[in-house]
Amino acid sequence: MTHKITLDSFPTEDAVNLYPCKGWPKAAIHHFDRKQAVAVLAALAVSRPLLVRGEPGCGKTQLARAVAQLFAMPLACLVVNERTEPEDLLWRYDALRKLSDANAGERCVKDESQYLSAGPLWWALNHTSAESRIGSRPCRPVTTDESGQKREFQNGVVLLIDEIDKADRSVPNSLLEPLGNLSFEVPYTGERVERPKGEPDPLIIITTNREQELPQAFVRRCLVLDLVLDDDNRDDFIDILSKRGQSLFQGRMPGDYGETTYEKVADLLYEKRMRAKHEGLSFIPGQAEYLDHLEALIGMKQTAPSLGLDEAMELLAALTFMKNGA
Missing domain, CATH: 3.40.50.300 (P-loop containing nucleotide triphosphate hydrolases)
Structure with a gap:
């Protein structure tokens, strides 16, 4: 070598x-x-x-x-x-x-x-x-x-x-x-x-x-x-994912959404993830779904600009985080 x-x-x-x-x-x-x-x-x-x-x-x-x-x-x-x-x-x-x-x-x-x-x-x-x-x-x-x-x-x-x-x-x-x-x-x-x-x-x-x-x-x-996505602590979970999202999508997040969007999506994922675990569901959303959600959120801003951030996040959550059903 x-x-x-x-x-x-x-x-x-x-x-x-x-x-x-x-x-x-x-x-x-x-x-x-x-x-x-x-x-x-x-x-x-x-x-x-x-x-x-x-x-x-x-x-x-x-x-x-x-x-x-x-x-x-x-x-x-x-x-x-x-x-x-x-x-x-x-x-x-x-x-x-x-x-x-x-x-x-x-x-x-x-x-x-x-x-x-x-x-x-x-x-x-x-x-x-x-x-x-x-x-x-x-x-x-x-x-x-x-x-x-x-x-x-x-x-x-x-x-x-x-x-x-x-x-x-x-x-x-x-x-x-x-x-x-x-x-x-x-x-x-x-x-x-x-x-x-x-x-x-x-x-x-x-x-x-x-x-x-x-x-x-x-x-x-x-x-x-x-390789474990540690979700024992909510704040640490959000911090880890938001930093990964920021490094991957740097400069692409629409200005009116703001940099706090990474934390908001991670927080929403945590909520859906804990619910899926509590209910014993077979699909547990993780980092892959978090990144898909961000990619879709950024893309939808171009094709559906009338959607507000909160509405877009909830609509996309059904597609990315809740694959076991609502």
Whole structure:
């Protein structure tokens, strides 16, 4: 690694502006806290995946994006869904193209390697080897953004496995060995993919919304960071959210609404959140809904200027905060 990551490297007092890049077309703001910084450093120290748990919109995915930008590390990503297979993290095999070539009478169809594309973990472990396996389904890591920053592989790679709880339980179980050993064998070619000697291990960040519980054997292989939107104290809750809203929407809030709008919306969210918890509802509004509410409020000022702030807030609350019903 060309630079050493330390606790003092993390700007825990200031927001980090995240620039648009491949896969993330919108700018964003990330707030590192000491807990996040320590979790990242610990994961790097023991070469274990960092499992980040929390409700939607709390910044789990954004943590990986922010670390990659802050330390100029390429960002490889696998977004998990119910159709994800274990090998999707390792490689992609284009069986349809092979079948098409076979039907067309292509002579070179026996060369299995031409149908291989390196997967995200392959790139994270050995980018030189991955370059020779671009194939027809490439998943190159993010190596630059709109700021012009160049991210070097010798800095190590951030590998994001996003929303692993959406996959079948067989997926995390099947990833125990490649993630634990940081190596795997490619069955089509017999080659072994592993980190070259002297190169840094990747930082593996895995996120879950806890829609289903992960296998205990998998959780034990990880360090675990819980990102919690603390609502024990109303004033602290409002202060945290309003600061995040101000940093993200800086300069966009209509003047006649005023800067206190951030606090008013956060206070309204707190009320709806506590009601949902008290009634045992399945949907609990959080930071994602707060930011959606602000975005809608700012946009509605242009399209429905006759609406007053209080009326607009209440009308939008039914759309953003009260998804279980009134």
